[in-house]
Amino acid sequence: FQEGARLMTLPACIAFQPAHPALGAKGLSMLGQPQASGLTRTSRRSFALPFIFPLVQSLFSLAADQQLEQGSRGCILGISEECRPMIDAVRRSGGHLLYRGYPVASCLRLEEPADLLEASTYGRDGLKYFQAMEHWFQLHPTLTSSVRPSCGHIGSADKQVAARWGGAHSCWPVGRFSYAWLRGSDVFYPLHLTEENESVDYRDFLDRNLVVDEGLDFALRNGKEIMFSSDHYWIFPSERDDEIRELLIASSSYN
DSSP: OHHHHHHHTSOHHHHHSOOOTTOOHHHHHHTTOOOOOHHHHHHHHHHHHHHHHHHHHHHHHHHHHHHHHHHHHHHHHHHHHHOHHHHHHHHHHTSOOOEEEESSOOOEEEOOOOOTTSHHHHHHHHHHHHHHHHHHHHTOGGGTTSOOTTTOEEEESSHHHHGGGSEEEEEEEOSSOEEEEESSOSSSSSOOOOGGGTTOOHHHHHHHHEEESSOHHHHHHTTOEEEEEOSOEEEEEGGGHHHHIIIIIIOGGGO
């Protein structure tokens, strides 16, 4: 195996290269190897590949893991610096988190357009409901700068509910943000009204049940859906909930 061992000392790109049809004895001598038959070259590649290919795979996997870990650390740092109001609310709730669903596990700072006033989100009946809610906010001048369907996103403090939309990610609005939740329902839509209340209009329902910019820790602790308005927010995969709780919530450095 002496010649095979000498081949393994060459750069990986050479070890993987097929023999060039125009490469003769002179070309081979430039590589410091004697001219060899096709059978010998094949056997050398057969010897080298089982060792080199797993090594290359391991290096790529290690690099990907390191990149993901660096991204996670950057995400946690960003959350700790930009999301103090949400961190405080999560701490007061006893560590309950707000979630949204996304198709791919990611650590990202997002800016997404609101979609609650689109029929494709909750259907035509859902659109009518959120249009009625938008009008409700317009009837309350003191809430002009508050969250509303036209600028809001919905997350859930129930991980399983958020997972219906994709992989659950904890959600961290940046800075001070406005939010709302319902007393009479854990979700915004669809509403599960009793038979005698089916004829109640949305305005009356919202007058009695919509809570704006109060009780965020209560809503988190009780698994409510929460509509929030924020220019940006961070998401972090729920598989690492314990890690983010430890680093952001329980750590004495954030007390």
